[in-house]
Every structure is written in C-alpha cells, then in structure tokens.
Amino acid sequence: MKKIPLPAIERLSNIYGLLEKLEKSGIKTVSSTQIGKNINATNATVRKDISYLSMPNVAGRDYDIAKLKKYIGQDLKLFQPRKACLIGLGRIGTAILAYEGFKEEGFEIAAGFDVSLNKIEMIVSQVSLHLIHELESIIGSKGIEIGIICTPPEAAQDIANKLVRAKIKGIINCTTAMVSVPEEVIIRNIDYTGYLRIVSALISQKK
C-alpha cells in the first residue's frame, strides 16, 4: 500500500465517520460528490483520497458503503482497539466520561484524572479515576495511547508536558489554550469558537 499523505488520512477518517452514519440510516451507496459535500472537499479530492486505499478501483460508479468502510478501517488501522484517558473532570470532561458510544468504535476511556480528590470521590463512573500525580504511572501500566485534555486552559500546557513525558502518542486538546508538543506527538484541537467562525464565514459567503 502507498503511504497515505496526512491530510488524506484526516479526510478518510472523516469519510469513515460519515459512512458509519449513512449505514445506520440504511443507505447502501454514496457518490464522491455526496461525500465531498459532507466532509467539505471537492469530489476530485475525495476520489484521490480513496485511490490511496488498497480497494480495487470502481471508476465512475457510486461507492458501496460497507465495502469502502471496510477498506478505510483496514488501511487506517481503525479496527485496532485503543485506550484513551481524560484529564480534567469538569462539565465537558464528565460528559465525555459518560458517553457510551466510544466503545463500539474500539475506543476505551481507561482512566480519568483531576486535581480535586473531592471530584474523584464524588463522580460516579465505570472508569477508574485518579489524582493527576498518578498520570505517568497509569498511562504506562495501562498502555494508554491518547490523552484528552479537558482542564481549564491555564493548565493545558502543563498537562500536555506530563502526557509527553508519559510517552503519550496522541492528544486531543478540548481547551481554548494553544498547546505545543514535540513533532512525534499527534495533536488535534476541539475548538468551539473555531466552529462558530467557520459557520459564520460560510454564512457570509452564501449571501
């Protein structure tokens, strides 16, 4: 298999999520144009991205959703189970903690962390909860690969540094702070203001 460029991997991951939703709605096939509209890319880009997969070419026809999903999942290794941990058990952190849907996607929230012993004792969860100072040892012992930062923004960089020291492979930053990590660590930011900005810019363009 060819090495897939990083932006294509990101789009293919999004295509996978879309296919899953379409499949749940009982839809069987989808065109590159429909995919493109949903993930905000041209249909040429969608076809190019799909061409990186090990799937045999289906030029000129709609994609079979189950098949395309299988190839993306295989080639991007999405079927491999992965453990994540949550740092910061405030409103967004506990909402993520309570979310049941990760498991069917192969993701397990394997631990939660907070600075407040009170919070750790009060929150009712299936997930084991710990104080921050246990972060490094638990990431190591449980084989956790991804850290989701939901702390106040002031704490985000410090937590990211701790995660990097614990040899985390990927970080999802749900705070508004800008977080720096070494080149080898994957990082993505979930930024509500960013989404408002995109929707606003698209509204303006439509007029």
Place this chain on the structure above:
Amino acid sequence: MKKIPLPAIERLSNIYGLLEKLEKSGIKTVSSTQIGKNINATNATVRKDISYLSMPNVAGRDYDIAKLKKYIGQDLKLFQPRKACLIGLGRIGTAILAYEGFKEEGFEIAAGFDVSLNKIEMIVSQVSLHLIHELESIIGSKGIEIGIICTPPEAAQDIANKLVRAKIKGIINCTTAMVSVPEEVIIRNIDYTGYLRIVSALISQKK
C-alpha cells in the same frame, strides 16, 4: 474579490484561529509551512488559500501575522457580530453557556433552550433561558443566525427541523446523531469519536 471556494473558506477560518493563538503568544510572523502543519494542509494549499484574499502578494516571505489576520477577518466577514443560541442544557450545553471567550470573537450566545422547566429555573446564567416551544419566536425576534444543538442524539433531528423552520442560517451539531438540513443551511458536526479516529489513524501511520 474572487469568490473563495468553500474548502478554502474553512481552512482560512482555521488559519485565523491559529494566527490568533500565535499572536497571543507574542509571535509576529509565520511561514506557510508552519501554518500547513497546524491546520493539516500542504504549504501549497495554504499559499493558494491565502491568494484568494484581497491582501497584496508577499511571495517568498513569511506572513506578517497581524496583517494576514486582518485580511482574513475582513474578506471572510469575521468581524461582523453574530448571535447564536444553544439548545439542550446538559453538561456540554451548560459548559458552552458558561464559556466567556466567544464574546471577544464577536459571538453572542443570545438564548438557551431546554425541554425541562426545572433546568431552566435552576441554571444560573447571564443568558436568557427558555422552553423549546419558544425557539422559533425568539430566534426571529432576537435575530439569531446560528443554533448549537447539545440535546440527546434522539432529539437532534427534531430540533434541527425546528431551527430550519425558524430560518436559522447555520447549525453546529454537538450530538452523535446525523442531522439532515436543506442545502441552504450550513451545518458542521462536532464529533469527539471523529477526533479520536483521526488521532488513531495518524498514530498508526507514524509507526
């Protein structure tokens, strides 16, 4: 000004967010390569996107952050204040309600809605809170353009239909449900599973 393609608008919005964070860190200039790494695009794409702006060409040099930010903001009309409303006052909804950072970006959460009168009476907020049946009248009277859906997934499509009837221009769907809206309504999904998937795929590729 040329009409900017939609994927370029989305990337330029993300570039704006990045420039803002860099500016806050005291950084003055940035290269297209650095931008590309942060928004997950090639530097050729970044330069092409920036070429759509009304900004004079600065071939071969780093971009002045303040200047680039000004042109993106102007051309994408990001400086225009906009009102949004929140539907669903659970954990994520109330976290967004309490977030102070939207205002400095020109966004105002002008109303919150829930089905539970109890919640509306219990939640302490500067934002005026209402029962769902008031959604249409309040969107109209306050000039709200964007709806942020934070309800349980089962309710998301019904709320989206109500928002569309109220002539909303854009929707941010924070639920795991797939929501359909007419062509003229902008919609973006905030999907935590999707972010986990992207980070996982990128971790796999790195190995």
